Amino acid sequence: MPFRDPHTAAPCLWAIRDDDGPGFELSYTTPNRAADDQQRKGLEAALIASYRLKTGESPPANFGRIIPGYQQSSYRSGGVRGGALDAGESEANTEPGHPPEPWDNFKNVTDRNWMGNNWSEPYRLADRLDVDPPDVGLYRIWYEGDTPPLAYIGESSNISRRLYNHETTYGEDALFAYASRPDLDASYKRKEAESDLIGVHYLVHDHPPSAQFGYYD
Incomplete structure (x- = not known):
C-alpha cells in the first residue's frame, strides 16, 4: 500500500483494487475553467456535493477514508505502510460517513437556516x-x-x-x-x-x- 502522500486517496484506492481487483476505469474532462486552480477545486466540491445528494454517501476514497478490513498508511514522514487486516479487524474511519447535508434554503448562503x-x-x-x-x-x-x-x-x-x-x-x-x-x-x-x-x-x-x-x- 502506498503512503498518503503525494495523494491522500492512494491507500484507499489500493485497498479497493486489492479487495475487488483487477483495476479501475476512469474518465476525465477539461472544462476551460479548470485551468484556474480555485475554480477547479470549487468545481470538484460541487461535483462531490451533487454525487452525495444523489447517492446518499461519499465516494469511498474521498475525505481520507479506508474501506473495511484494511489499515491505512500514514503519510511518508510517519513511515507506516498499511495493508489488509486480520478477519474481523477494522479501522475507525471505515464507519459510515455522514449523510449529505439537507439542501434546505440552499440558495441563501448567509441565512440563519x-x-x-x-x-x-x-x-x-x-x-x-x-x-x-x-x-x-x-x-x-x-x-x-x-x-x-x-x-x-x-x-x-x-x-x-x-x-x-x-x-x-x-x-x-x-x-x-x-x-x-x-x-x-x-x-x-x-x-x-x-x-x-x-x-x-x-x-x-x-x-x-x-x-x-x-x-x-
Missing part, C-alpha cells in the same frame, strides 16, 4: 471573545455586501481557536456565524459537511467562497 443548519447570528471577528461557540461544528466568514457572498467556509473541533487564527487573516470587521454540530464527531464527517457547503456555494454563485483553497485578496 442555510442548508438546514441552525446558524448563529452574525458576529464581527473583533467580538469573537464575547461569543461562546461550541467546540465541534461548522462556520462561515464573510464581508457584508461582498460578491461572492462568503469569504470562507470551515469546519473544526475547536471553533474558537480557528476564529482566533482567522481574525489575523480576515480582520476584525469580517463577520462570522457558526453552527453547532455534535453529530460531526470525526474529522472526515466534518470535511464531508464542509465540502457540501462549499459545493453548494459554487453551484449557486458559480464561484467558491472568495478566500477558499488558499486564495485571499
